[in-house]
Every structure is written in C-alpha cells, then in structure tokens.
Amino acid sequence: MSNRQRGIHYFLFFLQIIAASTIAAQHNVKINGKLENETLKYASIEFMGRVYPPDDAAKAELIIPVKNNRFSISIEIDEPEIAILYLETENGFFSQPLFLAKDYQLNLKIAIQHNQLLLETTGIGANDNRRLDIQTDHELKPIVERLDSIPDNIYLELRKLFTKDSISIESHIQTYQPSEAFKTAWRLQYQYSLVRDYVIINETRKTFIPFTYANNKNQWKQIQYNLLRNYPIVNEKAFKAKVPAYFKLIDRIIGIIKDSIRNEYTDPTLFVNEWFGEEIKKEGNSFRPDSQNLFLKKIIDRLFIGDILHYQYALLFRNALAEINMTNLENIYKEYASKYPNSKYLPIFDKSMEDFFSKTTRRFTPAMxxxxxxxxxxxxxxxxxxxxxxxxxxxxxxxxxxxxxxxxxxxxxxxxxxxxxxxxxxxxxxxxxxxxxxxxxxxxxxxxxxxxxxxxxxxxxxxxxxxxxxxxxxxxxxxxxxxxxxxxxxxxxxxxxxxxxxxxxxxx
Missing domain, CATH: 3.40.30.10 (Glutaredoxin)
Incomplete structure (x- = not known):
C-alpha cells in the first residue's frame, strides 16, 4: 500500500469512527403479514431517501423472507416515514403504501380480489396503515402520449389528479383519524405529486416535440416556476417524512437545474468564469471545467441546506461511482468529509470511496x-x-x-x-x-x-x-x-x- 493509499485509508477510517459515534438512536418497526387467497411468491419494502453505493444499491429495497404465504420483518427507523410494500403473487404484482413510525407493530391481513389488494390492519399503528385508495405514482402515459404542447392543458389535467388525490386523502383522514405525522406526510405527497408530474412531462416535451415546445417555452417555464415557488425543493418536513413524490422530484431536479443553468449561457467563457472563477485563479490555464461532479457540487452548495444538502451530496457520490466519473471526485469527497465529519453518509460510502480512490494510483504499463x-x-x-x-x-x-x-x-x-x-x-x-x-x-x-x-x-x-x-x-x-x-x-x-x-x- 502506497503512502497516499495509506493516508486515504486512515483518513476515512477516522471519519467513520466520528460519524458512528453520532448516529441518532433508532427504533424498530415490526411487520407481520399474511396473504389469504393466493400464493405469495415475493415480498419487499422500498424506502425513499436511502442512498447506497452502486454495489450496495439493493439495500434501498428490503427483501422480506416468505414462508407459507406469511412474511415478517423488523426494520430500524429514526423518523416517521412512508414506505412501499411490494408483493408478487401467482397472478401479478401489487403494492401498498405503509406509514411507519417508531415502535409500530403491524399485523397485515391481505387478500387479492378482482385484481385489487384488500387490507385489514391490526396492532400498534393500525390507523396509519389502512387501505389507501391512491398510489404514490400516477399513470402518466395517456397524458404523455398525447404530445400536447400547450402547458395550460397539461396543468389542468394534472390538477384533476391532484384534486382526486386530495379528496381521497382528506376522506381517509376523516374516516380513520390517523396520526398528525401521517396527515402531514400524505398531504405533502399529493401536493408534491403535482409538481413532480409537471416536471416529468415538461422534460418529455423538450425531448419529443422540441419545435412546438419552443413556441410555448416561456409558458412552460412560468408554470413550473410557480409550482416550485409554492412547493419548494427545500422542504425539511417532506424530506423527513420520506414523501415519495418529493424524493422523486429532488432526485431528478438537480440534473434539470444543471442543464437549465448551462443553457442560459450563450457565451461559454462567461459560464466558465462565473461558475469556475475560483478554480481558474488557483490553477490558471491548466484548469479544465468539470461540467459534472464539480458543477453539481457548486449547485448543491448554492441551493440546498441541512439534511437535503447531505442527501444531494450522497446522490452525487453514488452517481459518480455508478458512472465511474472520477473527475474531481476525490477532492470533493475529502472536502465534504472534512466539512461534515458527522454526516451519516460517510460510513455508508467510505469503503467504496477507498476502493475507488486506490485505483487512481495505478500506473501505466508497457502494454498501454x-x-x-x-x-x-x-x-x-x-x-x-x-x-x-x-x-x-x-x-x-x-x-x-x-x-x-x-x-x-x-x-x-x-x-x-x-x-x-x-x-x-x-x-x-x-x-x-x-x-x-x-x-x-x-x-x-x-x-x-x-x-x-x-x-x-x-x-x-x-x-x-x-x-x-x-x-x-x-x-x-x-x-x-x-x-x-x-x-x-x-x-x-x-x-x-x-x-x-x-x-x-x-x-x-
């Protein structure tokens, strides 16, 4: 091991010790389930906002052991959150949103009738886990395939879905009297569904009908701006509750922002000077603008705060590892680790980063x-x-x-x-x-x-x-x-x- 590799190893090990000592206390949630009338082949739970290196990506979805149509799992959580239960039976795939909070003990009795999942819940937290009439994702294919270039038409279509979801949630709340945390999370879910869906369709229009889209570009942008002003991308409540629509929005918004900023500059030199001026002063003519890792880091630092900032950094690290995009990654990671030594993401990424950085010390061989x-x-x-x-x-x-x-x-x-x-x-x-x-x-x-x-x-x-x-x-x-x-x-x-x-x- 070279001195540089040894230094990286000790640096990351030291940070892991610091971070491990500051992790918040977690609580167990116990879930027992039984499928009544079909053969259960597979069960899993997906969590929003859990980021892992590419080689550990499966941890974001927990596979639940199934035996004799029954399943049981104990999960550690630190905040109330929405999760998605997935089931595969002999007749297809089904999903059910769950709302999990500390010390919940849920007993789920599930049946499939007319291709619909029916649910009876007992135990601690049952009122937060009754059958919901909405899903966390809308079927947008009919709207997307119409290729309508008028943004007001799209917005009105999405408002109909928003209204339907809001009525369903408020009726559910009135009937079952769930916890305040449930009410907050699910109200945020239907609100951010509107923003997420509009952003998705806006991006598809740019790709599939660029010329007609360009005719209404300013109107598309104005509606999106108004939505993001009313439902901002920095929302700690939505983040802590792991609201699915919110996470699907912020998972993709950083790339949209990056492209939008880049496209605003008609003069490449002006773009480089405004975004990379500090690096140019340090490195002079040897500096080459990094439109991926370093640019994303700068956007994250300017736009995000708190837990959401750390989450965006974790996405940057995960995506850079997945795409093997090494440019500036070591410097960005070490700077982040020094600045935020208590980040919960350091113990998650340090081993993958250590392995990745060790490869950057490889030398040329005569066969190259x-x-x-x-x-x-x-x-x-x-x-x-x-x-x-x-x-x-x-x-x-x-x-x-x-x-x-x-x-x-x-x-x-x-x-x-x-x-x-x-x-x-x-x-x-x-x-x-x-x-x-x-x-x-x-x-x-x-x-x-x-x-x-x-x-x-x-x-x-x-x-x-x-x-x-x-x-x-x-x-x-x-x-x-x-x-x-x-x-x-x-x-x-x-x-x-x-x-x-x-x-x-x-x-x-």
Whole structure:
C-alpha cells in the first residue's frame, strides 16, 4: 500500500469512527403479514431517501423472507416515514403504501380480489396503515402520449389528479383519524405529486416535440416556476417524512437545474468564469471545467441546506461511482468529509470511496501504447497503417461518455482475458478530448486499458465514424490484419458474447 493509499485509508477510517459515534438512536418497526387467497411468491419494502453505493444499491429495497404465504420483518427507523410494500403473487404484482413510525407493530391481513389488494390492519399503528385508495405514482402515459404542447392543458389535467388525490386523502383522514405525522406526510405527497408530474412531462416535451415546445417555452417555464415557488425543493418536513413524490422530484431536479443553468449561457467563457472563477485563479490555464461532479457540487452548495444538502451530496457520490466519473471526485469527497465529519453518509460510502480512490494510483504499463505525432494523423487509413497486423478491436470512446466508461468497466478485462495469447489487440480512440490530455491519461491508467491509444482530432473522429457508420458513443468495429474493416455486430450496451464470437470467427 502506497503512502497516499495509506493516508486515504486512515483518513476515512477516522471519519467513520466520528460519524458512528453520532448516529441518532433508532427504533424498530415490526411487520407481520399474511396473504389469504393466493400464493405469495415475493415480498419487499422500498424506502425513499436511502442512498447506497452502486454495489450496495439493493439495500434501498428490503427483501422480506416468505414462508407459507406469511412474511415478517423488523426494520430500524429514526423518523416517521412512508414506505412501499411490494408483493408478487401467482397472478401479478401489487403494492401498498405503509406509514411507519417508531415502535409500530403491524399485523397485515391481505387478500387479492378482482385484481385489487384488500387490507385489514391490526396492532400498534393500525390507523396509519389502512387501505389507501391512491398510489404514490400516477399513470402518466395517456397524458404523455398525447404530445400536447400547450402547458395550460397539461396543468389542468394534472390538477384533476391532484384534486382526486386530495379528496381521497382528506376522506381517509376523516374516516380513520390517523396520526398528525401521517396527515402531514400524505398531504405533502399529493401536493408534491403535482409538481413532480409537471416536471416529468415538461422534460418529455423538450425531448419529443422540441419545435412546438419552443413556441410555448416561456409558458412552460412560468408554470413550473410557480409550482416550485409554492412547493419548494427545500422542504425539511417532506424530506423527513420520506414523501415519495418529493424524493422523486429532488432526485431528478438537480440534473434539470444543471442543464437549465448551462443553457442560459450563450457565451461559454462567461459560464466558465462565473461558475469556475475560483478554480481558474488557483490553477490558471491548466484548469479544465468539470461540467459534472464539480458543477453539481457548486449547485448543491448554492441551493440546498441541512439534511437535503447531505442527501444531494450522497446522490452525487453514488452517481459518480455508478458512472465511474472520477473527475474531481476525490477532492470533493475529502472536502465534504472534512466539512461534515458527522454526516451519516460517510460510513455508508467510505469503503467504496477507498476502493475507488486506490485505483487512481495505478500506473501505466508497457502494454498501454500511446500513438505519437497524433497531430499528423487525420484519417482512419493513416491510423490503420500504424496498428495493423493483428485482429484489432476498435473502441470509439471518451472520458466524458458514461456508457463508454460503463462498457470498459464491465467488459474490457473479460474480453482481454478471453483472447490472452491470441493475435488480438485493442485500439482506443478518444473523441472530443483534445483539451483533456491529463484526464484522458488518468482514465487509461484507472481502467488499465492495455492497447493502442490516440487522442483524436475532430477530422479523425469524423472520418472514422463515417467509415464504421457510427452514430454515437461508444462505437465498436474490428480491423482485420490486412487493415480492412468489419462492422461490429454489437453497439451499446455491448453484447459481450456476440462480440467475442465475431472476433473468434475472424481468427479462424
């Protein structure tokens, strides 16, 4: 272990000890359930707002052991919250919202009739867990598929759903007299459902009908602005109650805000100076704007506070790990950990981060061959002359390309192990990266990408993509030993076995 790795290890271990000593006391909720009239195959509970690294993502949904149509589980919680119970029977899937609070002991008697879930609840907390006539998600497909470009029409449709939900909830409250925490959470649920649904449809309109959307763009934006003013993205009550509609809104809103801010600037230089001026002062011309991790961090710091700020950081960490987006991640994580040593997310992420950071210390090997004088190579034909002689797998990729990084992470080592000691080599052409040589080389060492490497000019990228009929990234092709090209039978997501079989056929 290098001194740098050892330093990271001790740093994260120290923070874990501090954080573990400050975790709030938790309380158990006990749930016993029985399905009366069908065979129960599967049961689980999904929680909102629980963030885990990609390799632990399953923890956000607890699988409940099922035996003889019965299930039982004990859950630790620290605040009253909404959770979703999922059941799979021989005739389909069903869901039921639950409201969980400390020391609840729930007995659920469930039946399926006419494809509907019926529920009888007894025990402590029963009045908070009667059968609800609404679900946490609306069926928006009919509205989405109409492709209506008039925002007022969409808003009126969603208001109808809002009114229906509000009547159902208020009637439920009047009938069963649930707890105050239940009332607060479910009123927030139907309120934020309106905002969440409008934001979702607004984004689909931008994608599917961009030209007609543009005609009413300001009106779309104004309605969304008014909704977010009335139901803001910083709402501690909705956050603590784990309101599903609220979490689905804030889970996606950060990306929408990022794109919106970026699109407001017609001058790229002005954007860089206003958002990255501090880094430019420190690093000068060597600084390259990071439109992902660092930009998201800046938005989080400006817009969010309290528990919601920490949650957004956790999403940033999770997504960066999932997409293997290493740019600035180590500095961001260490700064966050130093600033918020009591964050409950540090014990969750420290092991994954330690493993991730250890890979950034990897070195180049002789098998990583950088093509020299790349500024003289403008055509695919020129490039092929430098590498031909073996069967070569061409990978058109970029450090900025999440799908590219995902394919390299999942498939590269396995493909190379399969063709070990066979006349197969690899050519990685990095695209749209001419000003990112440092990040490009860091990514190559991180993934241990053995093979030929070139940082392509715009002309070279265009020529290769035309020849291999590439329409996006990643794009794959195979170069035969004589320099001729065979188009790949797989693109993203890579069907690894298909590609391996295709190369094997060429080796015969």
């Amino acid at each position: 061959k950088f093509i020299e004088r790349r500024d003289t190579i403008h055509t695919f034909k020129q490039l092929i002359q430098l590498v031909k002689g073996k069967t070569i797998l061409l990978d058109m990729w970029g450090t900025w390309c999440g799908p590219c990084r995902s394919d390299i992470s999942k498939h590269s080592a396995i493909i190379k192990a399969h063709f070990k000691n066979k006349p197969v080599d690899y050519l990685y052409v990095a695209n749209l990266e001419e000003e990112n040589e440092k990040g490009w080389k860091e990514m190559i060492s991180f993934y241990q990408m053995e093979g030929y490497h070139i940082l392509a000019s715009a002309a070279l990228t265009k020529d290769i993509m035309n020849i291999v009929k590439g329409t996006g990234y990643p794009t794959y092709a195979i170069i035969r030993p004589d320099g001729s090209i065979e188009l790949s039978k797989t693109q993203y997501p890579m069907k690894r076995e298909v590609l391996i079989q295709q190369i094997e056929e060429l080796l015969k």
